[in-house]
Amino acid sequence: MKNESNNPKGKREKNLDKKVLMVSEQIFPYVKNRILVLEKKGVLPLNMYKPGEIIDEVVLELFERGVEDNIEVQALKLLMFSVANEKLCALFEKEKWHKRSISTKLILEEELKQMEEYFTVDGDSDFVMIEELDDISYHQQEVQSRFLESDEIQQDVISLLELKDKNFLKSQENRQRIKSIYEYLPIQTSNVVDLYVLGKLNLKDIAGVLDTDISEVKKIIQFVKENVKKHIE
Numbered sequence: 001m002k003n004e005s006n007n008p009k010g011k012r013e014k015n016l017d018k019k020v021l022m023v024s025e026q027i028f029p030y031v032k033n034r035i036l037v038l039e040k041k042g043v044l045p046l047n048m049y050k051p052g053e054i055i056d057e058v059v060l061e062l063f064e065r066g067v068e069d070n071i072e073v074q075a076l077k078l079l080m081f082s083v084a085n086e087k088l089c090a091l092f093e094k095e096k097w098h099k100r101s102i103s104t105k106l107i108l109e110e111e112l113k114q115m116e117e118y119f120t121v122d123g124d125s126d127f128v129m130i131e132e133l134d135d136i137s138y139h140q141q142e143v144q145s146r147f148l149e150s151d152e153i154q155q156d157v158i159s160l161l162e163l164k165d166k167n168f169l170k171s172q173e174n175r176q177r178i179k180s181i182y183e184y185l186p187i188q189t190s191n192v193v194d195l196y197v198l199g200k201l202n203l204k205d206i207a208g209v210l211d212t213d214i215s216e217v218k219k220i221i222q223f224v225k226e227n228v229k230k231h232i233e
Helices: 008-040 051-064 073-095 104-118 136-140 151-161 172-184 187-197 203-210 214-232
Strands: 119-121 127-129
Touching: 008 051, 008 073, 008 187, 051 073, 073 187, 073 203, 151 187, 151 214, 172 214, 187 203, 187 214, 203 214
Parallel strands: none
Antiparallel strands: 119 127
C-alpha cells in the first residue's frame, strides 16, 4: 500500500475534502435561514428538515457529479450554493408547488409583482407598506428570524441598504423593525437578500446561483433597498 504522502491523487482528494468542508461551513448560515423562512411561511413543517442534512445532500451530489479535485475554492463555493438552492427549491416544490415545476426566473418575476402589492403610494408620493409596520409590538410575537443574529450580519445588512447610520441596528427596536420588513418579503426575494448577506455573494454570483439574469437580481435588490429605507429613515 502506497504512503499517502507519495500518492498525488490521495493528496488532491484530501485537499478537495478540506475545501468542501470549508465551503460547507460558509453555506450553513444560508441554508439554516432558508429553512427557517420556509417554516415561517408555512411551506415546510416545523423541525422536519435540518440544515446539516441538506448540506450532506449537497456534498453527496457534488461527488456524484465528479467535481474536479483541483477546483478553485470560489468555483466550488458557487457550485455548492447552486446545488443547495436546487435542494431548497425542490423542498419548496415538494411541499408547496408539487403539481408543477417553475423556473427561478419566473418565480422572481412573479414575486417582484407581489412585492409591488405590498407597497402603495401615499399623498407625498412616498412608498408605504400596506401592512402596519409601525406597530412593532404586534410583530414582536410573530417574528423570530435569525436574520440579524450576529454583529457581522447586521453590518452586512447596513451595507446592503446603504444606511448612513452605521449604528442603526444597535437598537433592539430598529432590529425588530428590519426583521418585520424582512418577514414580509416573498420567498425568492428574501432568498436574493440571504445570498447577498449570508452567502457573501455579489450580484453576478447570485444570478449564476439562481440561474437568472443579473438584471432581475439588481431589480430585486434595488427595490428592497429603496423601499426599506423609506420606512426607517
